[in-house]
Every structure is written in structure tokens, then in C-alpha cells.
Amino acid sequence: xxxxxxxxxxxxxxxxxxxxxxxxxxxxxxxxxxxxxxxxxxxxxxxxxxxxxxxxxxxxxxxxxxxxxxxxxxxxxxxxxxxxxxxxxxxxxxxxxxxxxxxxxxxxxxxxxxxxxxxxxxxxxxxxxxxxxxxxxxxxxxxxxxxxxxxxxxxxxxxxxxxxxxxxxxxxxxxxxxxxxxxxxxxxxxxxxxxxxxxxxxxxxxxxxxxxxxxxxxxxx
Amino acid sequence: xxxxxxxxxxxxxxxxxxxxxxxxxxxxxxxxxxxxxxxxxxxxxxxxxxxxxxxxxxxxxxxxxxxxxxxxxxxxxxxxxxxxxxxxxxxxxx
Numbered sequence: 001x002x003x004x005x006x007x008x009x010x011x012x013x014x015x016x017x018x019x020x021x022x023x024x025x026x027x028x029x030x031x032x033x034x035x036x037x038x039x040x041x042x043x044x045x046x047x048x049x050x051x052x053x054x055x056x057x058x059x060x061x062x063x064x065x066x067x068x069x070x071x072x073x074x075x076x077x078x079x080x081x082x083x084x085x086x087x088x089x090x091x092x093x094x095x096x097x098x099x100x101x102x103x104x105x106x107x108x109x110x111x112x113x114x115x116x117x118x119x120x121x122x123x124x125x126x127x128x129x130x131x132x133x134x135x136x137x138x139x140x141x142x143x144x145x146x147x148x149x150x151x152x153x154x155x156x157x158x159x160x161x162x163x164x165x166x167x168x169x170x171x172x173x174x175x176x177x178x179x180x181x182x183x184x185x186x187x188x189x190x191x192x193x194x195x196x197x198x199x200x201x202x203x204x205x206x207x208x209x210x211x212x213x214x215x216x217x218x219x220x221x
Numbered sequence: 222x223x224x225x226x227x228x229x230x231x232x233x234x235x236x237x238x239x240x241x242x243x244x245x246x247x248x249x250x251x252x253x254x255x256x257x258x259x260x261x262x263x264x265x266x267x268x269x270x271x272x273x274x275x276x277x278x279x280x281x282x283x284x285x286x287x288x289x290x291x292x293x294x295x296x297x298x299x300x301x302x303x304x305x306x307x308x309x310x311x312x313x314x315x
């Protein structure tokens with residue numbers, strides 16, 4: 001139990017996110033109306049994805065420095081959970097966009113960049129599955145993972161800001177903090193980011209342990 | 222050592238929540254003041270859903286989904302834990 005305190009924390013934060021996210025006061029904004037509450041569910045997917053993919057890169061670098069099976073497995077499982085978060089982020093974003101921007105896909109620079117970023121990570125999965133030899137697979141996909149992350153960060157956080165975008169904080173459009181990410185939103189938003197990210201880390205934890213068990217089983221048989 | 226870390230984390234959360242709440246209250250009073258000065262255009266919100274108390278139905282459904290998912294994840298976690306223990310025992314017995 002002591003070792004798993006962060007899992008308890010994840011559950012508490014997520015319950016808080018749902019209850020407070022639905023019931024607390026939010027700014028009354030035209031067009032957005034109640035959909036501003038998506039801030040607690042859509043945006044944490046992207047924050048969570050970035051943090052989880054960062055974990056993946058760290059384990060890839062660790063693998064290159066110290067090639068153990070564990071480092072490779074954690075890097076791979078983190079990348080998969082990160083991709084899951086990204087897909088959920090893009091789908092929730094499309095749903096939100098339909099009712100506020102009018103289209104599921106309005107070729108918004110950030111939407112396009114996020115799609116490109118996800119494609120880069122899909123390529124990681126394809127690349128990984130194309131090697132039969134374990135060490136070769138682990139090493140080459142670790143190197144690719146570093147480049148994928150290095151491409152993702154400018155795609156999500158730099159390039160969309162250089163042009164006009166419907167997303168807040170891009171182009172001439174002010175960021176959430178400047179006009180409507182007020183303290184009422186922050187009180188729920190930051191716990192939400194932490195809660196969703198911890199949930200992702202929990203899934204990585206279970207999946208990595210299962211994968212390591214599977215590999216141990218093949219060794220002993 | 223672990224316990225201290227948990228305690229520190231709890232303190233941090235309580236403090237940050239308090240720090241967040243105080244300016245929020247200040248802001249709402251500010252917002253109220255501005256409402257009285259300038260008549261702001263009415264923005265449609267789910268006020269009726271709140272008045273009817275039906276928003277609690279939504280919260281209940283969302284919580285059910287979330288708790289269901291978490292219970293599933295906990296059971297998976299336990300199953301993997303059991304397997305880990307079993308494998309360790311098998312290796313000792315060999």
C-alpha cells in the first residue's frame with residue numbers, strides 16, 4: 001500500500017476532477033458556454049500525452065546508455081499509452097470543435113500539427129514491429145523515439161503559435177491564462193492534469209510488469 | 222521516509238487549494254462588482270439543469286464510468302501482482 005500511494009492519489013484526483021469539474025462555477029463565456037468544462041478533460045489528454053511521451057524518451061535514452069529489457073519495455077509501453085492519450089485528445093478535440101468552431105476538422109494549425117505528430121508516433125509502432133531481433137528492435141526504435149519527441153514538441157507548442165489558430169494562445173488569439181483561465185478553472189485544471197497523467201502512468205506500470213512477466217516466461221520455458 | 226513524503230504532498234495540496242481559492246473568491250466579488258456597473262450580455266449556461274438538480278445525474282453517471290474503469294484497472298494490477306509473486310516463488314523452488 002505504501003508503495004502504491006500515487007495510485008490512490010490518482011483515483012482521488014480523478015474523482016475530484018469529475019465532481020468539481022461538473023459542479024463548480026466556471027466563467028460565463030459566449031460560444032463556449034458550458035463546454036469550457038472540456039478544459040478538465042480534453043486539455044489534460046495533451047498535457048498527459050506530452051509528459052508520458054517524455055517518460056518514454058527518458059527510458060529510450062536510458063536504454064541506449066544501459067541496454068536492459070526493462071528500459072526497452074517501459075519506453076515502448078509509455079509510447080503506446082502516450083499515443084492512446086493523443087488519440088483521445090484529438091477525438092475529444094474534434095467533438096468540442098464541432099460545437100464551438102462549427103466543424104469537426106477546420107484545418108486549424110494545431111489540429112493539423114497534432115495529427116502529424118500522432119502519425120510520427122504511429123510510424124514508431126510500425127518501425128518497432130518490423131524487427132524480429134530483440135536488440136536491434138530496441139536500439140533502433142529508441143533512436144527513432146528520440147527524434148519523434150524532438151519533432152513533436154515544435155509541432156504542438158511552437159509552430160501553431162507562429163500562425164493564426166483557433167486554439168487559445170496561438171497567433172493573435174490570447175492564451176487561456178490571459179483572459180479566462182481564471183483561478184476557478186485552475187483549481188480543477190491542475191489536479192485534473194496530474195490525475196489523468198498518473199492514471200496513464202498506472203496503466204504503463206501494469207502493462208510493463210505484464211510484458212516483463214511474459215518475457216521471463218519465454219526465457220524459462 | 223515514505224510517510225513524510227506523503228504528508229508533504231498532502232500539505233502541498235491543501236496549501237495550493239487554499240492559495241487557489243482565496244484569489245478565486247476575490248475575483249468573484251470583482252466580477253459581481255463589474256456586473257452591477259456594466260450590464261453584461263446574458264450568456265446561456267446550464268442553469269436550469271442545476272436548478273432541477275439533474276446535473277447530479279450527470280455527475281453520478283460520470284463517476285460510475287470512472288469508478289468502473291478504475292476498479293477494472295485495480296483488478297488487472299492485482300492479477301499481475303499475483304503472477305509476479307508466483308513467478309518469484311517458482312524461481313525460489315527451482
